[in-house]
Amino acid sequence: MSLLKGLLEGIHMPEEAAEKIIQLEKEIDYEKLKPMVSKLYERKVWQEGLEELKTELGEDPKGYKILTCMLTAALDTYKIYKEKGIQDKIFYDTFGCFSRFVKEHLASYGSYGFDRCWWTPRQLSMEEFRLGELEFELEKWKGENVISVHIPSDAKLTKENCQASYK
Template identity: 70%
Template sequence: MILLKDICEGIQMPEEVTAILLGLEKELDLKDLAPSVEKLYHRPLWEEGLAELRTAFGEDKNGFKMLTCMLLMGLDVYEKYKEKGMEEKVFYDTFACFSRFVKEHLASYGTYGFDREWWTTRQLSMEEFRLGELEFEVEKWNGEDVISVHIPSDAVITRENCVASYAWSKVFFKEFYPDFQYKYYICDSWLLSPSLPEILPADSKIVNFQKDFTITEWEKENPSYLEWVYKNPNLKLEELPENTSLQRNIKKYLKEGGKIGTAFGYIKADAEIK
């Protein structure tokens, strides 16, 4: 039988945080929270369930009560993976988003914390999976079934890795979600910004990643890239760090009046990605 400490170990949660979570496990009673917890397994009820849990937890320093609750839910999700015959590796790779978010909180704010509960309902609902370097979420777009592609912050998006992830996703969803007849992969990300080919070298992994997509929308003013590139969305232009070539190139581009924003694109599901 898998335990909370096993999940924490499997997703490489920092030991300091694991100790806190194991302590909170003794305080939380999921039976009392069951009606709210159950809502997190169903997309239409995510917001309602989260609101109820936030109220039930009251003061939740660094979000660790919510994190404990969600990882305890992960014990049930783990069993669902087993029942479906899904690989244990896919479970741990997928749930590693929890430890990644905790570490990203440290990088942004100087302390461990969890503030992405609005996102991780996808993993709990078994609607998003990490398959190799990329994450794939079952979703709707213009009324049609699609798979939304997400790029984890620790992903190494070489051409080889991306091709392998797309290939794996086609096999995975055909096996485990045979009734989900998706026609497109979609992506909404700063990584698809049409500005990036102007900033980055032609052989850049980011530029190669976006070449697969037909880009249809560009929100030039969307500032979300600041969090992913600079780890802090609240910094002023002159405060942006220049620790990497990407940071330096984007900062220079912004100073010259350029825009990054986010863009939306799609790939036809039957397209050959190579």
């Protein structure tokens, strides 16, 4: 099994979307895109990297090309998780946002797709992590380091779940 297939299984990507991603992985020259993708790891140049990628990838009406690039980049992020001793569960829970967004596209538009590339550099750059039901993002606010808390659309907000996430 390829590493990308393993990732897609680990984040529970819908089969129809996973098949398109695996096909695009064979067609996209990821090495050529690495300089643009590398910008997705640094907050101050996220937008620049996204715009360059979109231009280079061309027509991408359902967002599968950029999704494939981001998930390929997630394999590099996974290596850093391993180096830092971060549990696989945290990685898969965090990167599960990609599958969640693909499923939300289906609910909104009647077909699988990906339209949240503006959000997911947070996960690629390891600035946002899902811990239990909540997501925690490292940010600066008025020059201070802060942690923003996000509530994913699939979160089950019970007192116990929230307490476990904070713990």
